[in-house]
Amino acid sequence: MDGRHARGAHTRRVTLARAVDIATVDGLEGLTLGRLAAELQLSKSGIFAHFGSKEELQLATISFAEEVFTEHVLRPAFQAPRGKPRLLTLFERWMDFSRARVFAGGCFFSTVMAEFDAREGKVRDVVVRWRTTWSELLTRLIEEAVEEGHLTPGIDVSQLVFELTAFGRAANHDSLLTRDDSHYDRALTALRARLGESD
Amino acid sequence: MDGRHARGAHTRRVTLARAVDIATVDGLEGLTLGRLAAELQLSKSGIFAHFGSKEELQLATISFAEEVFTEHVLRPAFQAPRGKPRLLTLFERWMDFSRARVFAGGCFFSTVMAEFDAREGKVRDVVVRWRTTWSELLTRLIEEAVEEGHLTPGIDVSQLVFELTAFGRAANHDSLLTRDDSHYDRALTALRARLGESD
DNA sequence: TCACTATCTGACCGATCGTTCGTATAACTT
DNA sequence: AAGTTATACGAACGATCGGTCAGATAGTGA
Numbered sequence: 275m276d277g278r279h280a281r282g283a284h285t286r287r288v289t290l291a292r293a294v295d296i297a298t299v300d301g302l303e304g305l306t307l308g309r310l311a312a313e314l315q316l317s318k319s320g321i322f323a324h325f326g327s328k329e330e331l332q333l334a335t336i337s338f339a340e341e342v343f344t345e346h347v348l349r350p351a352f353q354a355p356r357g358k359p360r361l362l363t364l365f366e367r368w369m370d371f372s373r374a375r376v377f378a379g380g381c382f383f384s385t386v387m388a389e390f391d392a393r394e395g396k397v398r399d400v401v402v403r404w405r406t407t408w409s410e411l412l413t414r415l416i417e418e419a420v421e422e423g424h425l426t427p428g429i430d431v432s433q434l435v436f437e438l439t440a441f442g443r444a445a446n447h448d449s450l451l452t453r454d455d456s457h458y459d460r461a462l463t464a465l466r467a468r469l470g471e472s473d
Numbered sequence: 474m475d476g477r478h479a480r481g482a483h484t485r486r487v488t489l490a491r492a493v494d495i496a497t498v499d500g501l502e503g504l505t506l507g508r509l510a511a512e513l514q515l516s517k518s519g520i521f522a523h524f525g526s527k528e529e530l531q532l533a534t535i536s537f538a539e540e541v542f543t544e545h546v547l548r549p550a551f552q553a554p555r556g557k558p559r560l561l562t563l564f565e566r567w568m569d570f571s572r573a574r575v576f577a578g579g580c581f582f583s584t585v586m587a588e589f590d591a592r593e594g595k596v597r598d599v600v601v602r603w604r605t606t607w608s609e610l611l612t613r614l615i616e617e618a619v620e621e622g623h624l625t626p627g628i629d630v631s632q633l634v635f636e637l638t639a640f641g642r643a644a645n646h647d648s649l650l651t652r653d654d655s656h657y658d659r660a661l662t663a664l665r666a667r668l669g670e671s672d
Numbered sequence: 673t674c675a676c677t678a679t680c681t682g683a684c685c686g687a688t689c690g691t692t693c694g695t696a697t698a699a700c701t702t
Numbered sequence: 703a704a705g706t707t708a709t710a711c712g713a714a715c716g717a718t719c720g721g722t723c724a725g726a727t728a729g730t731g732a
Contacts, residue, residue: 281699282709299591304502308688319692320710328690379591388587391649392498392578402650436659440643444635447642450590451601460635480729481679507718518722519680527720 286324289314290338293331297339298379301389302332302397332397339382340404346371348411357422358469361415365442365465369458372446381446383408388447409435425469434468441465485523488513489537492530496538497578500588501531501596531596538581539603545570547610556621557668560614564641564664568657571645580645582607587646608634624668633667640664 292314296305307328311318325331347367354363372381379385383404390398412435419425445461448454491513495504506527510517524530546566553562571580578584582603589597611634618624644660647653 279708285709301500301502301588303500306688307690317711318690319712322691323710385587385591387650388584388646389500391646392584405647405650433659433662436643436647436656437640437663440639440660440663441636443643443646444639447587447590448604448635451586451604457635460632461639463632464636464639478678484679505718506720516681517720518682521721522680 282324285316286334287338289316289321289324290335293335294339294342294382295378297332297335298377298382298385300379302335302386303389305332305335307331329396333400336382336386336397336400336404339377339386342376343371343382346376351415357419358424361412361419361469362466364412364415365438365462368442369445369461372442373449373455373458380450381443384443384446387443408439412438419469437468438465481523484515484519485533486537488515488520488523489534492534493538493541493581494577496531496534497576497581497584499578501534501585502588504531504534506530528595532599535581535585535596535599535603538576538585541575542570542581545575556618557623560611560618560668561665563611563614564637564661567641568644568660571641572648572654572657579649580642583642583645586642607638611637618668636667637664640667 289310292310293305296309296313307318307322310316311321314321321331325334347364350367351360351364354360368381372384383401386401387405390401413431416425416429416431416434420427420429420431441461441464445457448457448460488509491509492504495508495512506517506521509515510520513520520530524533546563549566550559550563553559567580571583582600585600586604589600612630615624615628615630615633619626619628619630640660640663644656647656647659
């Protein structure tokens with residue numbers, strides 16, 4: 275199962291696991307090769323060799339975060355029944371994911387979206403692409419909920435996507451700032467109210 | 474009218490004006506003395522002398538942003554009638570402030586709160602304090618709207634504070650990421666719906 | 673005009689940044 | 703066992719970081 279390059283792949287993953295923790299706390303710019311090397315007890319050049327540039331390290335870190343997020347949030351959501359249950363599960367998982375501090379600084383994408391929203395470059399572009407993916411996913415789940423008869427047909431889907439996402443991101447940042455978990459409950463309360471109390 | 478230290482005070486304000494623009498784009502950590510000096514055509518040590526340390530520069534930048542935000546958003550809001558109109562005006566002004574890019578990277582506090590939410594130190598503490606101030610202000614305005622009979626007495630004020638703030642921050646980041654102004658309208662739509670369509 | 677003080681500069685400090693390169697060490701292939 | 707490749711290291715690079723300091727310059731009050 276190791277493949278031919280098992281050792282390198284393992285180091286890479288260990289490195290990226292540390293990288294997402296650093297990035298969620300100090301940002302993808304605060305993520306430096308020297309610090310990564312020191313914390314992992316590896317050489318700076320050794321880590322550098324795995325990625326080729328700082329920017330590639332940042333992009334690899336985003337990919338890794340995406341993987342973990344998919345595993346913890348997206349995949350479980352798709353095991354819930356189509357429609358409103360799936361939508362609710364997605365947000366419950368997202369909030370649990372942030373609350374559990376799977377990454378040291380909470381939700382990776384909330385952090386990175388805020389960090390790069392006003393900048394230029396490849397990293398920003400990838401972050402924007404992720405935002406699009408997320409919005410499209412949410413749009414689909416909401417439309418399915420309408421199809422299933424769980425939501426009113428006339429509903430403004432884009433508006434709903436905006437609001438629900440706003441709740442989740444706010445819960446993440448507020449809980450980190452105030453060190454008070456209750457904001458996650460606030461987000462879920464807001465979400466359920468917005469989707470209608472029924473069910 | 475110059476007072477005794479007019480020249481220094483002027484340089485200080487020009488420096489801070491540039492600092493908030495840099496900070497809203499690249500964060501308060503991305504704000505460096507060298508860059509500030511280069512853009513302002515001043516010497517690094519000259520700028521440094523005004524603040525004494527990088528951290529003091531960051532704190533001064535926050536104070537400056539607070540001033541400008543107060544002038545553009547808070548003060549106008551208090552000229553609107555007590556109750557729901559004041560609440561609505563506050564958010565309209567906030568959204569206009571971000572949309573107009575008074576600071577190059579949009580809302581200063583949305584950016585900085587996301588940047589420092591998972592860190593430690595004086596800067597974080599000041600940011601948290603600002604968040605508290607904002608929450609208390611919003612709480613007061615909502616309570617006044619209840620007193621004026623503009624909102625239902627039984628309403629969950631903290632919950633409302635959370636949701637309304639979430640809309641504003643999301644609009645700021647989404648508009649920056651997508652370069653699409655419409656998110657501000659989304660936020661105001663969500664806000665009005667949440668406060669009740671009437672009036 | 674003169675003295676004083678506020679303001680700003682330029683050279684420099686040690687530390688760290690991302691990056692390059694030659695080389696050593698491990699691991700796998702044959 | 704030998705040969706080959708993957709992996710990691712250590713020393714060094716120019717640039718930049720925050721910070722220090724002695725001295726030049728400018729503005730003020732007497």
